[in-house]
Each structure stands twice: as structure tokens, then as C-alpha cells.
Amino acid sequence: MDDALKAELLACALALANAARPETLRYFRSDTLETDDKGTQGFDPVTVADRNAEAAMRATLGHLRPNDAIFGEEFGESVGTTGLTWVLDPIDGTRGYIAGTPTWGVLIAVGDDSGPLLGIIDQPYIGERFVGGLGQRWRDGPGGFLGLRCRPPRPLSEAILFSTFPEVGTKDDLAAFRRVADRARLVRYGMDCYAYALVATGQVDLVIEAGLAAYDIQAPIAVIEAAGGIVTDWQGGPAHRGGRVIAAANAEIHAEAIALLQSGPA
Amino acid sequence: MDDALKAELLACALALANAARPETLRYFRSDTLETDDKGTQGFDPVTVADRNAEAAMRATLGHLRPNDAIFGEEFGESVGTTGLTWVLDPIDGTRGYIAGTPTWGVLIAVGDDSGPLLGIIDQPYIGERFVGGLGQRWRDGPGGFLGLRCRPPRPLSEAILFSTFPEVGTKDDLAAFRRVADRARLVRYGMDCYAYALVATGQVDLVIEAGLAAYDIQAPIAVIEAAGGIVTDWQGGPAHRGGRVIAAANAEIHAEAIALLQSGPA
Numbered sequence: 001m002d003d004a005l006k007a008e009l010l011a012c013a014l015a016l017a018n019a020a021r022p023e024t025l026r027y028f029r030s031d032t033l034e035t036d037d038k039g040t041q042g043f044d045p046v047t048v049a050d051r052n053a054e055a056a057m058r059a060t061l062g063h064l065r066p067n068d069a070i071f072g073e074e075f076g077e078s079v080g081t082t083g084l085t086w087v088l089d090p091i092d093g094t095r096g097y098i099a100g101t102p103t104w105g106v107l108i109a110v111g112d113d114s115g116p117l118l119g120i121i122d123q124p125y126i127g128e129r130f131v132g133g134l135g136q137r138w139r140d141g142p143g144g145f146l147g148l149r150c151r152p153p154r155p156l157s158e159a160i161l162f163s164t165f166p167e168v169g170t171k172d173d174l175a176a177f178r179r180v181a182d183r184a185r186l187v188r189y190g191m192d193c194y195a196y197a198l199v200a201t202g203q204v205d206l207v208i209e210a211g212l213a214a215y216d217i218q219a220p221i222a223v224i225e226a227a228g229g230i231v232t233d234w235q236g237g238p239a240h241r242g243g244r245v246i247a248a249a250n251a252e253i254h255a256e257a258i259a260l261l262q263s264g265p266a
Numbered sequence: 267m268d269d270a271l272k273a274e275l276l277a278c279a280l281a282l283a284n285a286a287r288p289e290t291l292r293y294f295r296s297d298t299l300e301t302d303d304k305g306t307q308g309f310d311p312v313t314v315a316d317r318n319a320e321a322a323m324r325a326t327l328g329h330l331r332p333n334d335a336i337f338g339e340e341f342g343e344s345v346g347t348t349g350l351t352w353v354l355d356p357i358d359g360t361r362g363y364i365a366g367t368p369t370w371g372v373l374i375a376v377g378d379d380s381g382p383l384l385g386i387i388d389q390p391y392i393g394e395r396f397v398g399g400l401g402q403r404w405r406d407g408p409g410g411f412l413g414l415r416c417r418p419p420r421p422l423s424e425a426i427l428f429s430t431f432p433e434v435g436t437k438d439d440l441a442a443f444r445r446v447a448d449r450a451r452l453v454r455y456g457m458d459c460y461a462y463a464l465v466a467t468g469q470v471d472l473v474i475e476a477g478l479a480a481y482d483i484q485a486p487i488a489v490i491e492a493a494g495g496i497v498t499d500w501q502g503g504p505a506h507r508g509g510r511v512i513a514a515a516n517a518e519i520h521a522e523a524i525a526l527l528q529s530g531p532a
Contacts, residue, residue, distance in 0.1 A: 025409070029469055095454065098452070098469075099426050099428070099452065099454055099464065099470055100470065101457060101460070101464070102369075102392060102460075103367070103368075103369070125409075126368060126391070126392050127408065142393065143391075160365050162365070166432040166455065186361055186365065188361065188362065188455075189431075189455040190454050190456025190457060191367060194368075198365065198366045198367070201295060201366060202295075204365055
């Protein structure tokens with residue numbers, strides 16, 4: 001890819017994040033937030049903000065990159081002709097959004113069949129943006145502009161592990177997660193996509209989750225890989241289609257955690 | 267208490283929060299953060315930032331209110347002569363702080379033997395401050411200045427419940443917590459003191475925790491009560507000495523949750 005196209009894609013991705021911010025913030029902590037259940041089981045809130053933010057990003061793509069494909073959480077797939085696809089999650093962490101936490105985010109990725117090339121994790125309330133891929137690896141927000149760099153290796157017994165919920169995947173998934181969690185120094189929950197940003201900033205060693213969609217993980221993959229980390233499925237294969245995902249700060253902690261995920265019951 | 271003293275205490279509390287901010291931020295997400303274990307069991311990090319922030323607040327009190335007593339997490343008790351005590355937790359949520367999350371906070375309360383009269387929950391990274399008591403009930407931060415108001419009653423089946431960890435207190439404590447959690451619409455973890463701020467902003471119905479210290483809960487009590495909520499122990503008695511605490515948006519959800527906490531095993 002030539003530098004002009006890289007610059008165009010970066011500018012477009014930043015424009016999408018800018019377009020989504022006011023739409024997500026308009027209803028954040030609003031008394032009038034409307035929600036309904038998307039699924040027939042469990043609690044899967046969809047907000048007006050979610051739809052408006054994706055619509056704003058799609059309108060922006062219509063101006064800037066009309067021939068790229070789009071895959072968005074809310075409005076599905078739109079075909080393109082360039083071989084590039086924008087993968088959009090207008091509000092990752094809708095439960096956190098509804099509860100008023102500042103840990104949900106707008107996820108934007110652009111890539112091809114091999115996976116994401118450039119990703120943004122944007123947290124509009126804090127005003128914090130994490131960008132990785134196509135030569136970029138930086139965050140901007142409180143405290144100013146900083147480079148991203150995953151933390152150096154340390155044993156799992158000294159590591160920090162995040163997952164959004166303590167109930168991870170199926171019963172077998174949960175058992176595998178617990179094999180890692182029980183050996184980590186610290187396990188925390190509830191951060192939504194912000195946990196992946198914390199891997200890229202060098203604060204967190206591991207995020208392990210199950211049941212993800214492609215739009216949940218493509219932007220985190222690009223940001224974390226740009227910062228020197230690794231994101232795979234629990235078998236060490238590609239994670240950009242979602243499912244069971246491990247994000248690791250470095251190859252050493254990734255290997256240690258993968259071995260435990262795969263070790264199975266005694 | 268006359269209005270001049272109320273204004274003086276408010277000004278002092280805001281000055282303390284201002285003094286703590288740069289001290290907590292200096293080491294936040296720093297590569298050089300030093301930690302050590304305060305307790306002999308488990309993981310109880312104490313950071314240089316924790317000590318520096320409390321020292322900065324104590325120095326400010328030495329100038330502004332030298333005759334008040336102080337009870338701080340890091341440096342313990344200092345006697346006073348006014349009948350007023352400042353209760354300080356320089357970094358509530360040190361585990362979250364070490365992991366880089368934006369949900370820890372500086373907790374500042376001033377009160378007498380009956381409990382806190384004025385409290386501040388300050389989140390320096392977001393730049394968000396929640397103030398309640400002595401006629402104050404407001405937050406300032408992203409989006410500007412807003413009044414605080416807890417949300418109106420709704421059944422537990424429609425309610426949002428927070429707790430910092432899924433492992434709540436003793437085995438019996440956890441069973442009691444689960445009786446409430448299993449009936450709530452949504453249960454989230456990992457927010458530290460920010461969860462109490464979300465009760466005061468009308469986003470969250472309940473926070474239930476165990477094993478708190480007085481300095482963990484006095485500021486949240488003042489902020490939530492000013493916003494119309496209720497904070498008690500699990501028996502409905504005073505919570506300002508810590509222990510097992512329930513913070514509720516209103517009397518109705520408080521009563522529903524307390525009944526479940528007290529119902530015991532079948």
C-alpha cells in the first residue's frame with residue numbers, strides 16, 4: 001500500500017471517530033435513553049445512540065471512501081469494490097454505556113481478507129483515542145499525545161488479566177479462563193474495549209474473552225499489534241473473525257497463557 | 267453550622283482535591299510506578315502516588331484547617347480540637363490505578379461523630395469531580411457542570427447493580443450478595459469508587475460491597491445522600507465506619523435489596 005493511501009485511510013478513520021463522538025455522547029447519561037432487547041435471551045441493549053453513531057460513520061464513508069465495503073454491528077454489510085472493508089462497532093460495551101461507565105468505546109477498523117490494517121479505539125467521554133496500524137501507534141487524550149507500547153515480558157504470576165465479565169463463555173471456556181486467572185497476580189472485570197487499550201498502553205498483560213464478534217475485536221487487534229502485542233484465538237490462530245480471543249502484551253505471556261487455556265481438565 | 271463555615275469547608279475540600287490531582291497523575295500509567303504489599307495476605311498495593319497525594323492534602327489542611335482532625339488511609343489519625351475530622355483516601359482503587367483504569371478516585375470527606383457532612387469523589391484522569399453535602403450536589407467534568415440526582419424507583423428486576431469484585435466478602439456475604447445480584451437486570455464489576463458516583467448521577471441503582479474501611483465510604487455517603495440516595499450497612503444501620511455497605515438510589519430499591527441481603531439461606 002502506498003503512503004498516499006495509508007494517509008487517506010488514517011484521515012478517514014479519524015473522521016469516522018469524530019463523526020461518532022457527538023452521536024454517542026448525546027444520549028450518554030441521558031434520562032431519556034431508550035433501550036430495547038436485540039436478542040431473545042439475556043440482556044443485549046441497543047440504543048438510539050448506537051444506531052445514530054453508525055449512521056454518522058456510514059454517511060462519512062459515503063463521502064470519503066464510497067467504494068469500500070462496510071460491516072457494522074447495527075446495519076450489517078454493504079458491499080464494495082476496493083478489497084477494503086470498514087468494520088464498525090459504534091458502541092462497544094452497550095451495557096457499560098447504559099450504566100454510565102467511561103469504558104465503552106467506538107471501534108473502527110479497516111482491513112482486507114487477511115484482517116485489520118488500521119484500528120481506532122475511541123472513548124468519547126474521556127476524550128481518549130487509541131490508534132494503531134499502517135505505521136501509527138499512539139493515543140491522544142488526557143495528558144496529551146503519547147506513543148503506544150505494550151509492556152515487557154513478566155511471568156503470569158506477576159501479570160494483570162482483564163475480562164469484561166466473570167462469566168466467560170461456555171462452562172469449558174470458563175474453566176480454561178480460570179486456569180489462567182487463578183495464576184495471575186490481579187484479575188479485573190468490567191472495562192469493555194478499554195481493557196484492550198490498556199494492553200496497548202503497557203498497563204495490562206492479558207485480556208481473555210469468549211463469544212466476541214468480528215467488530216468487537218478488529219480495532220483492538222490493529223491497535224495492540226501496532227504496540228507490539230499479540231492477539232489470537234485460544235488456539236493461537238487468527239482472531240479477526242471473533243470468537244474466543246486472547247490479547248497479550250508480548251509473545252512470552254501469550255505462550256504461557258495459551259498453554260493453560262489448552263491444557264484441559266486434569 | 268453557619269453559612270460561612272459551610273463555605274470554608276467546601277473551599278477547603280476543593281483545595282484538597284486540587285492538591286491531590288497532580289500527585290496522583292504524576293505516576294498514573296508511569297513505567298516507574300513502585301508498589302509494595304501493605305498486607306501480609308493477598309494483593310494490597312500501595313503506591314508512591316498514594317502517599318504523596320495524602321501528604322499534599324495534609325499539607326493543605328495544615329494551612330487551611332489546622333485544628334481539624336485527620337484520618338487518612340496512608341498516615342492514620344491526627345487529633346484536632348474542632349470536632350470536625352477530614353477522612354481521606356488518596357487513591358481509592360489502587361488495583362485499578364495500577365492497571366491503568368480511569369475508575370479509581372480521590373475520596374475526601376469532612377464530618378463529625380455522626381458521619382460525613384460533605385464529600386468529594388474526584389477522578390483526576392477524566393477530570394471529573396462529584397461533590398455532595400452542606401447544600402452542594404453537583405459534578406463537574408466532561409460535558410460541563412451538572413446537578414446530581416439519584417434515579418427514581420424501579421423494581422430490582424429492572425435495576426443495575428455494581429460491586430468492585432465478584433468475590434464479595436465472606437462466603438455468607440457472597441451468598442447474600444448473590445441473592446440480590448441474581449434478581450438484578452444487570453450486574454457489573456470493576457468500577458471502584460466510580461460506581462458510587464454513578465449512583466449519584468442517576469445511572470446506577472445499587473452498589474453492594476463488603477470489607478470497606480471508613481475512608482472508602484464516607485465521601486460516597488455524603489455525595490449519594492446529597493443526591494437523594496441512601497447508604498447503610500446491610501442491616502440498614504449507619505455505614506460511615508465501613509464494613510458491609512449498600513448504596514441505593516432510593517428507599518424502595520434499598521428496601522428490596524436489604525430484604526434479600528437479610529433473608530438468609532432457605
